[in-house]
Amino acid sequence: KQEVTQIPAALSVPEGENLVLNCSFTDSAIYNLQWFRQDPGKGLTSLLLIQSSQREQTSGRLNASLDKSSGRSTLYIAASQPGDSATYLCAVSFGDQGAQKLVFGQGTRLTINP
């Protein structure tokens, strides 16, 4: 069974720090990997999509990397702000399940302290 794991489950850091969130997956044959943000009681907001042929994607203070051979992705957040506090979810579209389906990790709950 394809699995996606995010460690740690929760992370608390002071404002201004750079931080890295981790995502690992069980099979290197993937279509893409997507990072989402979820605020309490809200839906998911797409942050970044990395295709299997790409090594990284950047959007503002966010940078996501992909290493298929090791089954890992990282989400780097620069100069963290209290508004970055949310749960961050990683989701993978595995090759043997078609490009339609996403398998989600359980998320990392991030708290940025002022």
Next chain:
Amino acid sequence: NAGVTQTPKFQVLKTGQSMTLQCAQDMNHNSMYWYRQDPGMGLRLIYYSASEGTTDKGEVPNGYNVSRLNKREFSLRLESAAPSQTSVYFCAIKRGLTGDNEQFFGPGTRLTVL
């Protein structure tokens, strides 16, 4: 939430009652999805529809039925609700079959089955 609407936002049912969750999109995307989100379980795919007139089972389809009424709308029906179906339900959309498209999520429906 990227043009995805869900109704209702909240619902309380008694065991055995039926209801339909509605999802509509205004982005003209082909693919639509239903997920459920439970504490400790992450998001799991219930059903999806790659195009109008087609539906396929996801990871946890038991106890649910779906209907892709037209390109805009994808409904999820609980015929006889059970307490195990207490969850937050999310609808998502995706432009096409290939791996270079993001999934966009609606705001969710919080369902409690007593």
